[in-house]
Amino acid sequence: MNKAGERLFxxxxxxxxxxxxxxxxxxxxxxxxxxxxxxxxxxxxxAVLVMSNMIIALLRNIIPDKVRIPAFIVxxxxxxxxxxxxxxxxxxxxxxxxGLYIPLIVVNCIILGRAEAYASKNPVIPSxxxxxxxxxxxxxxxxxxxxxxxxxxxxxxxxxxxxxxxDAAKGxxxxxxxxxxxxAPGAFxxxxxxxxxxxxxxxxxxxxxxxxxxxxxxxxxxCATCGNTGCGGKFYDTSINDDKKKEE
Amino acid sequence: xKELLIIAIGSALxxxxxxxxxxxxxxxxxxxxxxxxxxxxxTAVIFVITLASAVTGAIYQFILTPLxxxxxxxxxxxxxxxxLVQFVEMxxxxxxxxxxxxxGVYLPLITTNCAVLGVALxxxxxxxxxxxxxVNGFATAAGFTISIIILAGLREKMExxxxxxxxxxxxxxxxxxxxxxxxxxGFSGLL
Numbered sequence: 310m311n312k313a314g315e316r317l318f319x320x321x322x323x324x325x326x327x328x329x330x331x332x333x334x335x336x337x338x339x340x341x342x343x344x345x346x347x348x349x350x351x352x353x354x355x356a357v358l359v360m361s362n363m364i365i366a367l368l369r370n371i372i373p374d375k376v377r378i379p380a381f382i383v384x385x386x387x388x389x390x391x392x393x394x395x396x397x398x399x400x401x402x403x404x405x406x407x408g409l410y411i412p413l414i415v416v417n418c419i420i421l422g423r424a425e426a427y428a429s430k431n432p433v434i435p436s437x438x439x440x441x442x443x444x445x446x447x448x449x450x451x452x453x454x455x456x457x458x459x460x461x462x463x464x465x466x467x468x469x470x471x472x473x474x475x476d477a478a479k480g481x482x483x484x485x486x487x488x489x490x491x492x493a494p495g496a497f498x499x500x501x502x503x504x505x506x507x508x509x510x511x512x513x514x515x516x517x518x519x520x521x522x523x524x525x526x527x528x529x530x531x532c533a534t535c536g537n538t539g540c541g542g543k544f545y546d547t548s549i550n551d552d553k554k555k556e557e
Numbered sequence: 558x559k560e561l562l563i564i565a566i567g568s569a570l571x572x573x574x575x576x577x578x579x580x581x582x583x584x585x586x587x588x589x590x591x592x593x594x595x596x597x598x599x600t601a602v603i604f605v606i607t608l609a610s611a612v613t614g615a616i617y618q619f620i621l622t623p624l625x626x627x628x629x630x631x632x633x634x635x636x637x638x639x640x641l642v643q644f645v646e647m648x649x650x651x652x653x654x655x656x657x658x659x660x661g662v663y664l665p666l667i668t669t670n671c672a673v674l675g676v677a678l679x680x681x682x683x684x685x686x687x688x689x690x691x692v693n694g695f696a697t698a699a700g701f702t703i704s705i706i707i708l709a710g711l712r713e714k715m716e717x718x719x720x721x722x723x724x725x726x727x728x729x730x731x732x733x734x735x736x737x738x739x740x741x742x743g744f745s746g747l748l
Contacts, residue, residue: 334586335582338582382635386631386632390629390632393631409679412630412678413674413675413678415631415635416671493579493742494736497732497738504731505721508723512722
């Protein structure tokens with residue numbers, strides 16, 4: 310049980326996919342126009358992540374090493390299809406809001422990253438909790454970004470009006486929403502501030518002599534598809550090494 | 558013809574794949590340090606997306622629809638795209654050395670590019686035919702190329718700027734991308 314708690318903590322805080330690893334940036338930017346959309350996307354991804362991690366951990370000794378990536382992709386894509394059909398049937402409003410980004414969960418690097426880095430090497434129960442932790446961490450990140458964008462862009466949080474809006478016609482003074490924040494450019498600005506904040510923390514850590522943090526400095530993309538090979542802080546490699554270190 | 562042109566302009570500029578739909582962000586941010594690598598990546602993306610839209614469109618129309626298994630589209634498309642990229646890489650290596658030299662390094666990076674799957678799924682969602690799908694795919698990829706080259710040009714100039722320490726590297730690139738997205742919002746009056 311201790312191990313399960315540790316995996317949950319790891320996903321939620323220590324290796325939070327949005328704030329620390331900066332993985333899965335496409336859905337992070339695209340669906341966080343409101344807190345509820347971000348939350349829905351996060352929970353959908355969590356469901357896929359938990360199921361795929363579980364199945365991959367179950368099959369980890371059966372899948373041959375050479376074809377493991379295609380096998381993982383088929384497993385992930387199957388669960389995404391299941392989820393897509395379920396959402397279409399039971400939560401049509403969320404289905405419409407997320408649209409194209411539901412099938413695109415397949416190419417979300419968090420899921421394949423966890424399958425490769427954790428589930429393919431560990432037993433079922435820890436893998437399940439690893440998926441749950443990572444998924445909830447992702448949900449947390451998306452919901453937070455969604456809340457910031459919705460608050461600045463519309464004065465609302467989860468659809469509730471927090472700041473009373475100004476109405477020039479009636480002469481009511483109040484908040485004038487910065488609508489650019491719910492549009493595409495706002496997503497880039499929010500993420501830019503987030504990465505800058507993260508850099509700030511890492512610069513401090515680097516000044517204290519933490520080399521690992523300094524290495525990861527100012528990389529906002531996910532390493533799986535990043536063309537910049539000079540970074541040396543490959544997500545796959547580091548998390549595998551971390552796990553090895555823990556075992557030692 | 559007019560319809561195709563409208564779709565092309567719409568996907569290339571108005572609904573730019575990176576700046577308004579956030580697909581293919583990873584290569585957009587990762588491979589935009591220099592203009593010539595950005596151009597190489599852009600060409601490779603145009604090549605793969607155009608080919609992938611043709612192949613997925615044909616598979617959807619001639620295999621999935623007659624067999625009534627269109628709900629399997631996500632699984633089928635992702636596998637077809639992954640196989641296609643591998644195949645293209647092998648084909649170019651064997652028969653078109655110069656092209657392989659130019660695009661080879663970028664091809665493996667494209668497999669996981671969500672723009673490829675995104676275009677294939679958009680084509681199906683909007684029930685485009687094969688020809689319209691190919692045009693849409695080409696235009697989308699052209700839009701990607703335009704924006705990645707612009708960003709690379711800006712980043713080359715930014716090397717000489719005095720950026721606040723915390724904003725150095727990725728954050729300032731994201732701010733730039735945000736400003737580009739505002740500029741691209743201006744295209745929405747085009748159609």
